[in-house]
Each structure stands twice: as structure tokens, then as C-alpha cells.
Amino acid sequence: MRSFPILLVLALAGAGVRAQESPMPPLPPTVADGATIERIYTGDERLMLEGPVWDPVSGALLFTACRADQILRLDASGEVTVWMEPTGGINGMIRSRSGRLIGAAVTAHQIVSIGIGPGGPTDVAVLAGDPAWNQPNDVCEAPDGTLYFSDPSWASPERSAVYQLIPGGQPSAVLTGLETPNGVITTADGARLIVGDSRRALWMWYTLHQGEVIPEGREFFNPDTPNRDDPDGMTRDADGNLYLSGRGGVWVVTPEGEALGLIPAPAFVSNVCFGGDDGQTLFMTGRGAVWRLAMRVRGAPVRPEL
Numbered sequence: 001m002r003s004f005p006i007l008l009v010l011a012l013a014g015a016g017v018r019a020q021e022s023p024m025p026p027l028p029p030t031v032a033d034g035a036t037i038e039r040i041y042t043g044d045e046r047l048m049l050e051g052p053v054w055d056p057v058s059g060a061l062l063f064t065a066c067r068a069d070q071i072l073r074l075d076a077s078g079e080v081t082v083w084m085e086p087t088g089g090i091n092g093m094i095r096s097r098s099g100r101l102i103g104a105a106v107t108a109h110q111i112v113s114i115g116i117g118p119g120g121p122t123d124v125a126v127l128a129g130d131p132a133w134n135q136p137n138d139v140c141e142a143p144d145g146t147l148y149f150s151d152p153s154w155a156s157p158e159r160s161a162v163y164q165l166i167p168g169g170q171p172s173a174v175l176t177g178l179e180t181p182n183g184v185i186t187t188a189d190g191a192r193l194i195v196g197d198s199r200r201a202l203w204m205w206y207t208l209h210q211g212e213v214i215p216e217g218r219e220f221f222n223p224d225t226p227n228r229d230d231p232d233g234m235t236r237d238a239d240g241n242l243y244l245s246g247r248g249g250v251w252v253v254t255p256e257g258e259a260l261g262l263i264p265a266p267a268f269v270s271n272v273c274f275g276g277d278d279g280q281t282l283f284m285t286g287r288g289a290v291w292r293l294a295m296r297v298r299g300a301p302v303r304p305e306l
Contacts, residue, residue: 046288133151
């Protein structure tokens, strides 16, 4: 496995920044002392890997290769196998409160729920679908069990939307003002929905109140850096801090939008999740690669349904 010392990655990532006399952001205090970024999987560089989810039952990492129509499984020995194929083009995934995978299926135009078995899915259920959707991209679950998912259109931004799916209900478009909504996540208290807008290369926040999304959003995070990589997938740690992939690596940000620092990566990071035996490993996916980094903090707990 190839390791990248954080200081070296900082130097590489900062070369273009210093040329413009912009200071490099600090390393977040949530990264473990002396930690190095390790590449733990190298695959087809033509494929963007996405949707990392840690399965605590089997101690394995699941992630998607959307264009290959696969979900892959990386086990404790480092072996990677095809866990599900076909998938309907699943891109972003989460592990829900029920312990199941929830995936945004690009080509099937669906949101699906998948039972997690060690050798593959135990069952697949369609939670919602509409052939008129563009390409469901990412999904998140609020503390009350409500799902939010993005449906961007890069060709026709006016058709882009973020949808809400209340348990047992029908999906409804709740945000239509973003040009290309990509990653979605709620804050730990369920009070805000954070959405990354790829075309504008920034993150917005929207108030969640009594099951409704207030459509008047505000800018949540837009770092003063020349890097304009797309905002993409996100996760949270146990302290409620958000980990935003894009704009030069993985930004660690408080729920109020204050930057704690930047984890610079060797390449574009498409998505992130916490996992590992102690919950203190940050996994990052990108083009044909998966990396990991030891952290001081655990990932946000997934609270099972009562």
C-alpha cells in the first residue's frame, strides 16, 4: 500500500496556492498525530469510485463504481470483490438507521434500499423512482428518518432539484434553485440541510423546520482558494463536524461553517466516510482509488431504529 505523508501532500497541494501568495489551510486537529494517507485500493482509473460505506458487521468497506454498474467490497485482508452487479448505476450510498444501504441509482432513476449480506445483497427494495428524474446522485438521512437526495442535470441546470422522501410517503422536490446539486447531508441535530453545488463550487445550507425545507438558503462554505474542484460527498464525525470533499481535498468544517482545516489528497476526492474497527478511520474514494487516514475522532454514530 502506498503512503503519502500529510506534510508532503500539503506541499504538493499548496504549490499552486503559494504561487498566488495564498496561505495553505492548516491540517484539521481531528487528524491523528503522524498519520499518513494510505492508498488501500487501486483500480481502473477510468472509473470514478464513490459512495463509501463501512459495514461494521463484516468489517468491510463497500463503495460504488457507478459507470461499471457495480458495488465493490474491500475486506480486512485487502481483497476487493464485486458485491453487487448490476446496481442501476448506484452512485452515492449511506448506511441507514435500519442497518440497510440506501443508494441513489443514476441510470435506474431510483432510490433503493439494500440488505447487507457478507457476499452480496440479501434483498433490494425500491423506495422511490421516476423515469423523469435526471440522475439521482447522492442521498442522506435526517435524524427523523427522512431522506434527502440530489438529482442534478449538468446539461439543463433548470431541471436540477433536491428531493425529500418522508418514511412511507412520496418524494417531493423541495429545492429547485441550485444549478447542479451534488452532495447532501444534514447537521447532526437535523436543523440544517447542507448541499454542495458543483457548478458554483460551493456549499449552501437550508433550514429544516417541522419536516419542511425552507427554500431560502445561505452560503455555508466557500473557501478562499484557487482550487475549484466540485463539491461532492460528505460525512460527519461524532462531534458534529462536517467533512466536505472537493475544493482541494477534504475540508473539515463546524456545523456553523467555520473551517477547521483541509486534508489535502493526492487526487480528487469524490466522497468520504468513517469506519474501521474503532470507527476512527476516514476512507476517501476517487478516480480508480480508495485511501484511508487515521483520525483522532470517531464517525457520527448511526442510531438504529427503535
